[in-house]
Amino acid sequence: MFGLVDCNNFYVSCERVFQPRLEGRPVVILSNNDGCIISRSAEAKALGLKMGDPYFQVKEQLRRDSVQVFSSNYTLYGDMSRRVMHYLGATVPAVEIYSIDEAFLDLGGLEQHLTPYLGNLTDLAQRLRVGVKARTGIPVCVGVAPTKTLAKLANRLAKKDAGLGGVLYLDSGERRAWALGQVPVGDVWGVGRQYAQKLTAAGIDSAADLARVSESWARKFLGGVVGARLVRELQGYPCAGLAPSEDGTLRRQSISCSRTFGRPLRERASVLGALSAFVARAAEKLRRQGDLAHVLTVFISKSRYGPDAGGHSRSAVLTLPVPTSDTRELTARAAQLLGRIWEPGAVYVKAGVVMAGLEAPGGQQLGLFGEAAPLAAGLYPVGAAVEGRSAQMMAALDGLNARFGRGTVQLAAALGPKGGGPVPWKGQAAWRTPAYTTRLEDLMTVN
DNA sequence: TCTGGGGTCCTAGGACCC
DNA sequence: TCTGGGGTCCTAGGACCC
Numbered sequence: 160m161f162g163l164v165d166c167n168n169f170y171v172s173c174e175r176v177f178q179p180r181l182e183g184r185p186v187v188i189l190s191n192n193d194g195c196i197i198s199r200s201a202e203a204k205a206l207g208l209k210m211g212d213p214y215f216q217v218k219e220q221l222r223r224d225s226v227q228v229f230s231s232n233y234t235l236y237g238d239m240s241r242r243v244m245h246y247l248g249a250t251v252p253a254v255e256i257y258s259i260d261e262a263f264l265d266l267g268g269l270e271q272h273l274t275p276y277l278g279n280l281t282d283l284a285q286r287l288r289v290g291v292k293a294r295t296g297i298p299v300c301v302g303v304a305p306t307k308t309l310a311k312l313a314n315r316l317a318k319k320d321a322g323l324g325g326v327l328y329l330d331s332g333e334r335r336a337w338a339l340g341q342v343p344v345g346d347v348w349g350v351g352r353q354y355a356q357k358l359t360a361a362g363i364d365s366a367a368d369l370a371r372v373s374e375s376w377a378r379k380f381l382g383g384v385v386g387a388r389l390v391r392e393l394q395g396y397p398c399a400g401l402a403p404s405e406d407g408t409l410r411r412q413s414i415s416c417s418r419t420f421g422r423p424l425r426e427r428a429s430v431l432g433a434l435s436a437f438v439a440r441a442a443e444k445l446r447r448q449g450d451l452a453h454v455l456t457v458f459i460s461k462s463r464y465g466p467d468a469g470g471h472s473r474s475a476v477l478t479l480p481v482p483t484s485d486t487r488e489l490t491a492r493a494a495q496l497l498g499r500i501w502e503p504g505a506v507y508v509k510a511g512v513v514m515a516g517l518e519a520p521g522g523q524q525l526g527l528f529g530e531a532a533p534l535a536a537g538l539y540p541v542g543a544a545v546e547g548r549s550a551q552m553m554a555a556l557d558g559l560n561a562r563f564g565r566g567t568v569q570l571a572a573a574l575g576p577k578g579g580g581p582v583p584w585k586g587q588a589a590w591r592t593p594a595y596t597t598r599l600e601d602l603m604t605v606n
Numbered sequence: 607t608c609t610g611g612g613g614t615c616c617t618a619g620g621a622c623c624c
Numbered sequence: 625t626c627t628g629g630g631g632t633c634c635t636a637g638g639a640c641c642c
Contacts (some may be wrong), residue, residue: 190627191629192628193626195627195628197624197629209628211628212627213626213627215625251640257624348623349623351621351623352621352622381621382621383634384633384634385621385633385634409631413632414630414631415629415630415631417628417629417630418628418629419627419628463627464627472623476617496641511629590610
């Protein structure tokens with residue numbers, strides 16, 4: 160049995176924890192660069208504001224309706240997320256952190272222990288909900304069902320129907336059938352815009368309809384094995400298990416960093432400066448996860464809008480001879496890759512780096528004859544010695560940046576233009592709230 | 607030289623998610 | 625002027641190898 164805990168309007172809820180005056184008022188959070196809406200309070204949704212609405216298009220409405228607008232504050236959201244996940248991890252046997260604001264729970268086998276002394280799974284879910292709210296201030300809803308897809312569906316209904324008290328347990332075939340009938344097919348987990356269109360054109364309108372299609376039909380029209388699994392999960396047969404997080408953090412298979420620039424850039428040095436900063440950030444994440452990257456990708460994009468839309472992005476990939484997490488090595492490689500795709504005269508609006516082929520250190524460190532055991536003292540392979548020095552250097556870098564703030568120590572390549580001035584690629588964040596929980600200077604003062 | 611099957615690796619693209 | 629960022633998984637095709 161799976162549980163799904165999903166924070167309600169997570170980013171808005173985080174801001175409300177520190178600004179109670181925002182309760183009951185329409186609030187939206189903007190994406191990086193204050194580009195578009197990525198989180199809305201219930202009141203903002205009621206005003207017709209949509210996920211992904213570009214800010215410049217809804218600016219007037221936001222003003223007219225007195226909507227409270229904030230730039231995103233990922234430092235704060237990340238820290239609040241850790242608190243929620245930590246509580247869940249301490250309360251149930253296994254948790255899979257699915258995203259910053261969602262976690263799957265393993266509730267298998269729990270039911271018999273609960274009855275009658277502790278109540279049923281619905282009661283447990285209720286206690287979780289109350290517990291998260293009490294400890295973090297974040298409201299959540301919980302869905303419980305035999306498959307992940309059904310747990311998502313239950314969660315969605317728990318959110319929509321206030322009468323359910325924030326919790327829905329699909330504990331019988333009848334209740335599952337009822338739930339499937341309530342949900343439009345486009346709201347099923349795994350059905351996006353393209354598939355929704357295809358499905359409704361074929362007369363499949365609800366999750367219940369989708370649960371009735373044949374496996375071959377699902378394979379043919381919904382992306383092969385993915386579609387087949389989706390339908391099975393709706394029918395109540397689990398096709399995916401829980402991937403528990405051992406240390407309460409999310410382990411990634413690739414790590415990236417990309418940004419839309421504050422203004423379009425045409426000078427290669429400026430784009431390289433941005434890329435260097437992105438490499439530094441991504442490598443930091445990589446080291447925090449304790450991994451080395453074997454594959455590095457760099458991409459640069461021209462505008463998606465306006466007359467020359469289409470064919471707007473180019474990328475270059477490199478398999479590194481030796482996996483690394485060293486910012487200096489990765490920065491040098493990224494510069495090489497940029498050289499392969501750079502078009503003089505073009506104007507770029509965005510760039511990014513992706514690190515993939517992640518592996519733990521040591522995995523590739525076999526000796527000349529493939530031996531895994533350590534050699535005699537003083538005879539470690541050269542690669543390991545280099546890696547040791549690099550690791551020390553990077554640990555020192557991370558330590559300084561952790562203590563004195565991100566970007567305290569960085570490569571010269573990642574700095575802005577000589578002589579100071581604004582960093583050319585930095586974007587807008589006009590309404591960012593303080594990092595209340597992670598920066599001493601930003602602690603709230605109570606008078 | 608041609609033929610065939612099977613495996614791996616890489617790339618590009620497409621769909622989806624939060 | 626102004627349209628996010630960071631992920632996942634799967635498929636198909638080509639190169640190359642045995």
